[in-house]
Amino acid sequence: MNDQSLMEKIVSLCKRRGFVFPGSEIYGGLAGTFDYGPLGVVLKENIENLWLRMFRDDRDDMYGVDAAILMNAKVWEASGHVAGFSDPLVECGKCKKRFRADQLDSKEACPECKGALGDVRQFNMMFKTHAGATEDDSAVVYLRPETAGGIFTNFKNVVDAIHPKLPFGIAQIGKAFRNEIAPRDFVFRSREFSQMEVEYFVKPADWERAFEEWRTRMHLFAKEIGLPQNTVHEFEVPDGDRAHYSKRTIDFQFDFPSKCDELWGLAYRTDFDLSAHAVASGNELSYLDEETKEKFIPHVIEPSLGVDRTILAVLTSAYKEDTMGDETRTYLALSPKIAPVKAMVSPLLKNKPELVEKAREVRAALKKIHPAIAWDDNGNIGKRYRRQDEIGTPFCITVDFDTLGETPNLKDTVTLRHRDSGEQERLTVAEVASRIRAAIE
Secondary structure, three states: OOHHHHHHHHHHHHHHOOOEEEOOHHHOOOOOOEEEOHHHHHHHHHHHHHHHHHHHHOOOOEEEOOOOOEEOHHHHHHHOHHHHOEEEEEEEOOOOOEEEHHHOOOOOEOOOOOOEEOOOEEEEOOEEEEOOOOOOHHHEEEEOOOOHHHHHOOHHHHHHHHOOOOOEEEEEEEEEEOOOOOOEOOOOEOOEEEEEEEEEEEOHHHHHHHHHHHHHHHHHHHHHOOOOHHHEEEEEOOOOOOOOOOOEEEEEEEEOOOOEEEEEEEEEEEOHHHHHHHHHHOOOOOEEOOOOOOEEOOEEEEEEEEHHHHHHHHHHHHEEEEEEOOEEEEEEOOOOOOOOOOEEEEEOOOOOHHHHHHHHHHHHHHOOOOOOEEEOOOOOHHHHHHHHHHHOOOEEEEEOOOOOOOOHHHOOEEEEEEOOOOOEEEEEHHHHHHHHHHHHO
């Protein structure tokens, strides 16, 4: 299938099966906004929880914060966002539509109506609003354009409260907002999104070792969420293209349906942020090494991962079609670690009380392994399998008359169907539980 067709099929499946909905849809929508549905919420949580475990909880040198979205406007002045967080904007003199100049094939003609484009001007992408009852300049605040700001402004608080030894990091998952000129490609570029970020503080001489450590961990995370190795590519961002705070940046790029584009970023931010905030706030943001008595401003390694782009990459990798006879089967080959539903239990027939009762017993037993064990008795068994395939459920368990003892040597066994191959095997409930546990752990 072509790239555009793949994206259209992913968008359609996301809405049909309750992963992602267009924002404000009943009112005609709002460009660049999306709502996560019942299955999308769980997929998102599973990815975030896996990130928290791998980037924070499995380490002894990591701490968490959850900073406020609204911050004092001076934070963004000090970081350079007020003056320099902008994209090149052009407007068509005929249809009045606006475009990002760096994404146009022609800087002269409008891609929509072929009218003449105006001069390029810089457009600041921060959402601006006011805090409190007044609307003068003293009340201006911004919706944060990145989550890193709240980590840097809490550096001193974490040091004073926890007394961590260098190197150490602060991790956060949270919302960020950018007034994109041209949101595009589903959840790839939107105006409201979530970030998973770490700011890892090190001695200046140790930055290269820490950079490589986080580089390795990001590749491991890609593997854990099911991204094939050959779809994730490193791009060393050259001088002149890096953010103003960065001395070195690697973009982790992914083969999205539209094109190979940025998925995550790994940046060496030097001491830019803490130094800038120290000057602007008048607070000392240095670190005192208790052993050497040396006082200095730490340098920072930042692994930054967009949650929504990660979800799109996961769905792109997982989307599969195969043909069985005249029928095309669609399924999501999601890693069991992040699949919203781990298994589905079903009675072969829903009008047989003895099958239903036994199936509910089996489900109750399996829910002790993991709570995300679904129940489905709607339609025939084939339709149930297809529904579960489309949402990425790794296993389907069917309780039939052999389970009840119609075939004596099969009593108390069930049919376990594997999503990717469609193959089935006969197992005891304990064996099924063991398979599920192994798959998700």
